[in-house]
């Protein structure tokens with residue numbers, strides 16, 4: 114491998130980095146980057162990874178670890194690095210979610226835990242809903258020695274693993290602390306298979322690392338650099354784990370985020386994450402001010418809204434290299450019933466597809482919550498115009514599965530032999546999971562070629578989709594897959610992923626009259642207007658965003674959580690590159706108002722956005 118001189122390194126794919134961004138890419142210390150939406154934070158991490166790998170600043174065989182919040186963000190970043198610096202170097206870039214980072218540590222080194230905290234190898238991932246808490250308390254038993262106290266089920270569901278391990282019996286002094294103490298043995302030792310929530314896994318991972326300095330040392334020897342994306346959403350539990358692993362080490366950490374996009378407070382995001390990081394990691398601080406995503410018109414609206422939320426004028430600039438898009442648009446449409454709203458939204462989308470040459474994936478419908486209910490009428494109105502749309506929440510995580518590139522590339526190659534991108538992606542996947550050297554590539558090529566022939570025959574003989582997918586998995590070998598992606602060791606997780614993939618593929622096949630090529634595009638959503646909640650849209654961008662239902666009911670916690678809900682609205686607005694539309698429908702669900710959320714309407718008005726009757 115020939116490495117590039119540090120001075121000669123250039124950003125990839127025609128990207129021009131602003132001066133600050135250049136400094137961050139090359140920074141030799143810990144750094145903290147605050148930047149607004151579209152400032153290129155994710156792009157910056159991709160470029161920094163290329164720089165570190167291509168110049169061998171991340172010295173071979175050391176690796177870079179990137180931690181994101183969402184599975185699809187982690188997959189996107191991995192993909193960007195692969196594109197920027199090639200498959201070989203990108204194999205030293207590991208992009209994970211916080212959850213998978215923690216789980217990986219427990220799965221690999223869980224034997225280092227004391228017996229009473231050691232989960233069974235086939236442990237199950239559990240989610241605790243507030244409505245399950247009563248039953249959980251009953252099952253754990255009611256102790257007699259603590260006075261009754263009112264415990265919020267919601268708080269318990271969220272905070273059941275809020276304390277650092279080990280919990281000591283002598284510290285139990287209330288009913289709540291009793292249940293927090295008791296839950297560990299109850300779920301780990303008193304079930305046929307241990308049950309663990311993700312917060313418990315993070316706590317176990319943290320304790321494991323804290324009590325095994327050799328493991329911490331091994332981790333710090335594996336990674337020379339660590340990236341933290343969307344740092345504003347870090348919970349204290351995640352931060353504790355991170356600190357235990359990397360604080361005080363030589364590993365260089367880059368944390369990027371945007372406090373105006375802090376919308377996970379309800380899930381425990383730390384309000385002061387950035388300042389703790391600054392103190393603990395003695396970081397250099399940077400700010401990026403360009404917005405590479407949106408038009409000047411939308412940037413001005415965003416700035417006005419941020420100024421209203423924070424009381425300060427954010428420094429955001431439109432890059433000089435871009436020519437301003439003249440017909441950028443932003444409006445609020447007011448309706449009195451769902452039919453009018455749905456017809457008007459469907460007409461607007463139809464117009465954008467026909468007259469502005471947008472592709473379905475360039476347009477997104479966002480809702481604050483309950484996508485099924487808010488978009489039902491719009492979906493059927495779009496259907497009547499032959500425009501397909503779908504609620505992405507169900508697909509997003511599935512498409513980000515680690516086995517998905519394997520499945521999709523094999524299917525694509527079996528139905529359409531000459532697809533060089535799929536072929537090279539498949540080979541690099543096979544090389545990766547087999548840990549093969551370049552010299553062994555030829556052997557892999559032959560076996561892949563033979564397998565694809567066989568798969569083609571299976572497709573022609575119309576075997577069940579589920580069996581086709583199992584053929585693909587068995588070709589690689591379940592063990593190989595599990596060794597490389599430990600999440601598939603978990604109980605029947607791989608089976609569930611395969612079942613879900615095959616039933617979604619069957620849906621697509623049905624819709625496309627059994628034609629595989631079209632069905633694969635359909636499965637990927639290439640021909641559908643995506644519909645999703647704002648929280649699922651984080652990190653994404655679209656030419657045109659239509660936000661359905663800026664109404665009191667959609668923001669029902671507005672009064673208690675004003676700042677976070679303002680940020681949530683801001684995240685929706687900042688997903689748009691060119692057009693942003695909002696609807697208000699006074700007739701929805703028997704009657705809607707905009708009294709509680711009047712501050713949002715005030716900000717919209719202050720930003721000069723027109724509020725007009727929808728037609």
Ligand SMILES: Nc1ncnc2c1ncn2[C@@H]1O[C@H](COP(=O)(O)OP(=O)(O)OP(=O)(O)O)[C@@H](O)[C@H]1O
Pocket residue numbers: 128129130131148149150151152153154155156157371374405406651652653654687
């Ligand atoms: N230096 C650059 N020059 C040109 N385009 C850029 C540059 N940096 C980023 N972009 C483009 O701008 C858009 C936004 O970038 P990116 O998604 O990295 O921003 P972000 O800061 O992570 O956004 P957000 O926090 O809002 O999700 C993308 O389309 C990206 O390709």
